[in-house]
Amino acid sequence: MVSGAGATVTPDAPAATVHGRTPGFWRRAAASPTLIAGALLCGLLVVVAILAPVLAPYDPSAQNLTGGLLPPSPEHWFGTDQLGRDILSRMLFAAQVDLRIAVLAAATPFVVGVALGLVAGYVGGWVDAVVGRLVDTVIAFPFYVIVIALVFALGAGETGIYVAFALVGWVGYARVVRGVTRSLRGAGWVEAARGGGLGRARVLWRHVLPHVLPQAVVLLMTEILLIMVAVVTLGYLGLGVQPPTPDWGAMIADGQAFVTTKWWISAIPGLAVVSTGVALSLVGDGLADAWRVK
Amino acid sequence: MTPAPARETTAVRSTGAYPVLRAAARALARVVPVAVGVVLAVFFLLRLVPGDPARMILGERATPESVAALRTRLGLDLPLPQQFADFAVRLLTHGDTGDSLVYGTSTRALILERAPVSLGIVALAVAVSVLVAVPLAVTAARHRDGIVDHLVRVIPTIGLGMPLFWVGLLLIIVFAVTLRWFPVGGIGTTPLDPLRSLVLPAVAVSFGLVPPLVRSLRAQLLEVMSADFVTTLTAAGLSERRVTYGHVLRNAALPTLTLLSVYVASLIGGTLVVEKVFGINGLGSLLFNAIGNRDFPVVQGIALYCAVLVVVVSLVVDVLVAWIDPRTRRGASGSTGRSW
Numbered sequence: 001m002v003s004g005a006g007a008t009v010t011p012d013a014p015a016a017t018v019h020g021r022t023p024g025f026w027r028r029a030a031a032s033p034t035l036i037a038g039a040l041l042c043g044l045l046v047v048v049a050i051l052a053p054v055l056a057p058y059d060p061s062a063q064n065l066t067g068g069l070l071p072p073s074p075e076h077w078f079g080t081d082q083l084g085r086d087i088l089s090r091m092l093f094a095a096q097v098d099l100r101i102a103v104l105a106a107a108t109p110f111v112v113g114v115a116l117g118l119v120a121g122y123v124g125g126w127v128d129a130v131v132g133r134l135v136d137t138v139i140a141f142p143f144y145v146i147v148i149a150l151v152f153a154l155g156a157g158e159t160g161i162y163v164a165f166a167l168v169g170w171v172g173y174a175r176v177v178r179g180v181t182r183s184l185r186g187a188g189w190v191e192a193a194r195g196g197g198l199g200r201a202r203v204l205w206r207h208v209l210p211h212v213l214p215q216a217v218v219l220l221m222t223e224i225l226l227i228m229v230a231v232v233t234l235g236y237l238g239l240g241v242q243p244p245t246p247d248w249g250a251m252i253a254d255g256q257a258f259v260t261t262k263w264w265i266s267a268i269p270g271l272a273v274v275s276t277g278v279a280l281s282l283v284g285d286g287l288a289d290a291w292r293v294k
Numbered sequence: 295m296t297p298a299p300a301r302e303t304t305a306v307r308s309t310g311a312y313p314v315l316r317a318a319a320r321a322l323a324r325v326v327p328v329a330v331g332v333v334l335a336v337f338f339l340l341r342l343v344p345g346d347p348a349r350m351i352l353g354e355r356a357t358p359e360s361v362a363a364l365r366t367r368l369g370l371d372l373p374l375p376q377q378f379a380d381f382a383v384r385l386l387t388h389g390d391t392g393d394s395l396v397y398g399t400s401t402r403a404l405i406l407e408r409a410p411v412s413l414g415i416v417a418l419a420v421a422v423s424v425l426v427a428v429p430l431a432v433t434a435a436r437h438r439d440g441i442v443d444h445l446v447r448v449i450p451t452i453g454l455g456m457p458l459f460w461v462g463l464l465l466i467i468v469f470a471v472t473l474r475w476f477p478v479g480g481i482g483t484t485p486l487d488p489l490r491s492l493v494l495p496a497v498a499v500s501f502g503l504v505p506p507l508v509r510s511l512r513a514q515l516l517e518v519m520s521a522d523f524v525t526t527l528t529a530a531g532l533s534e535r536r537v538t539y540g541h542v543l544r545n546a547a548l549p550t551l552t553l554l555s556v557y558v559a560s561l562i563g564g565t566l567v568v569e570k571v572f573g574i575n576g577l578g579s580l581l582f583n584a585i586g587n588r589d590f591p592v593v594q595g596i597a598l599y600c601a602v603l604v605v606v607v608s609l610v611v612d613v614l615v616a617w618i619d620p621r622t623r624r625g626a627s628g629s630t631g632r633s634w
Contacts, residue, residue, distance in 0.1 A: 133327040133328065133331060134331065136324065136327070136328045136331065137327075137328055137331030137332055137334075137335060138335075139559065139604075140328055140331070140332050140559070140601040140604050140605050141332070141335070141559065141597060141600065141601045141604070142559040142560060142561075142562040142563035142566075142600050142601075142604065143559065143560060143563050144560075144563030144564065144566060144567055145562065145563050145566060145581075145596065145597055145600045145601075146335075146597065148566075148581065148585070149339055149593050149594075149596075149597045150339070150342070152585045152593060153339050153340065153342045153343050153593075154342060154343070154344065155343075155344065222454070225454055225455055226454070228455075229454075229455060229456075229457050232457050233457055233458075233459060233567055236457070236459050236460075236567075237567070237570065237582065239585070249457070252457075252459070252460055252463065256463060256571070259463060259466060259467060259471065260471050260478070263467045263471070266460070266463050266467075267463070267464060267467065270456075270457065270460035270463070270464070273455060273456075273457055273460065274452065274455050274456055275455075276455060277452070277454055277455010277456065278451055278452055278455060280455070281450070281451040281452075281454055281455065282451060285451065
């Protein structure tokens with residue numbers, strides 16, 4: 001059933017790394033146009049998001065009911081929404097909100113997934129079987145269905161989002177890390193460390209983790225991206241960040257009622273989502289190349 | 295990993311039933327714990343609600359009596375094992391997660407009534423994705439580093455970050471509002487209307503499938519093209535076109551089938567969200583209405599039915615792949631041989 005991502009792990013890939021130090025990683029990273037472009041774009045987005053209060057020409061919540069639904073103009077670059085709020089200002093503040101939530105929501109699943117994958121792959125036996133069946137159960141649910149149902153049950157908004165992703169977001173890391181760990185179990189230096197009398201935890205922490213981390217970090221970039229899109233989708237559905245806090249998804253939803261005449265209200269915030277996605281994809285692909293992992 | 299040539303000897307086929315049965319048994323053995331896990335997850339969904347679920351469903355202004363009545367109706371006043379036993383019995387006898395709190399009817403009836411539209415979108419989206427992804431991947435693999443290859447390698451980078459509901463809105467702006475080729479939303483009334491109104495939603499959903507599909511298909515094709523039998527066929531004088539379409543594509547088909555089954559879950563999720571954009575009365579609108587009404591049994595039912603569908607599809611594909619793949623019949627471990 002899970003012959004997808006788990007099967008694509010290349011057991012021999014981490015062999016290129018020697019005790020966590022990848023020869024030539026920095027050289028390859030510095031020579032990778034993909035990574036540099038992605039890092040620059042990511043950096044730009046983060047700076048813009050942090051500087052939103054400085055860059056935004058208007059208060060994102062300031063309503064002007066007589067100046068609603070204005071088309072793009074020199075005063076309002078991206079026009080105004082139905083309540084007369086400046087769309088550019090709201091997009092800048094929404095960048096802050098959506099990026100922060102995506103990064104924070106990706107943190108817990110990363111730690112949980114890597115830990116479970118390490119233990120399942122190294123210990124094997126019933127632990128491996130139990131984690132495997134847990135993974136199977138989570139991926140049996142369509143991602144959006146389970147996330148929507150969980151956020152609904154836990155309560156719409158930021159806290160619900162964090163808990164929901166903590167519950168379902170770890171499976172990708174668990175599968176990848178478990179696969180690599182299994183393939184490393186018999187590697188010379190791991191056996192040597194074990195034979196030298198090191199405990200399981202220490203072998204895993206010092207001698208296995210450094211080798212699986214590159215793949216997990218590459219996956220992290222994709223996961224942040226997927227979570228960001230999911231957070232925006234939840235916002236569109238009214239389950240995400242609650243108004244009046246600006247969020248790209250809710251902005252797109254607000255514009256949908258006027259899509260026949262004022263299409264830009266919905267179209268422009270989506271471009272912000274796509275740009276963030278491209279930035280994260282490029283970083284992920286660039287890191288994968290530099291670390292020589294798939 | 296390189297698939298063997300699909301053109302296998304028929305002599306092996308006649309003796310090869312047992313390995314396929316073994317593969318089927320293995321796949322089934324994995325389904326049982328997943329089914330238990332899915333049922334437990336759906337059961338605990340209601341119990342995840344912070345505080346009293348009955349209070350959450352009825353709202354802050356509900357009287358204590360009505361909250362108590364709902365607690366009894368949902369069985370929340372019983373001990374947890376008893377609650378689960380009742381839940382499981384209802385599931386096994388009625389095939390659902392209880393009656394809708396709003397409509398009073400079985401959640402199964404509600405879901406089965408709405409499912410055809412959603413599954414129609416999923417099926418159309420698969421067709422659109424395959425029609426787009428296969429020619430792109432073949433062209434990219436045949437002309438490596440050509441224009442199409444570069445395009446194909448860029449698609450996943452851009453496509454992953456596109457929210458499907460936003461793609462749906464863009465499609466509405468371009469093809470429904472501006473060009474007027476398709477209806478803006480809804481499902482229409484005349485016999486041909488439904489098909490026409492499902493095209494844009496299906497195209498929107500396919501934006502979620504084409505990027506991963508084209509990426510893996512290209513990789514598969516390149517791998518098969520470097521296999522020994524391709525060199526042999528080329529050396530034997532077959533044209534490049536015949537090798538590609540007659541042999542390489544066939545050998546890339548099985549991994550693609552498996553990949554499609556892996557993506558069924560995300561297709562269903564995408565469909566439910568995209569339905570909302572187009573105002574289509576499928577499972578998506580049922581789900582979002584149920585959320586608006588705090589109709590918990592319906593939300594649970596939809597999650598359960600989606601998971602069942604995903605598990606059944608992957609089971610069928612696993613067995614199908616084992617059956618088609620000649621390596622299974624020869625006793626070698628096929629693509630279903632991994633533990634997880």
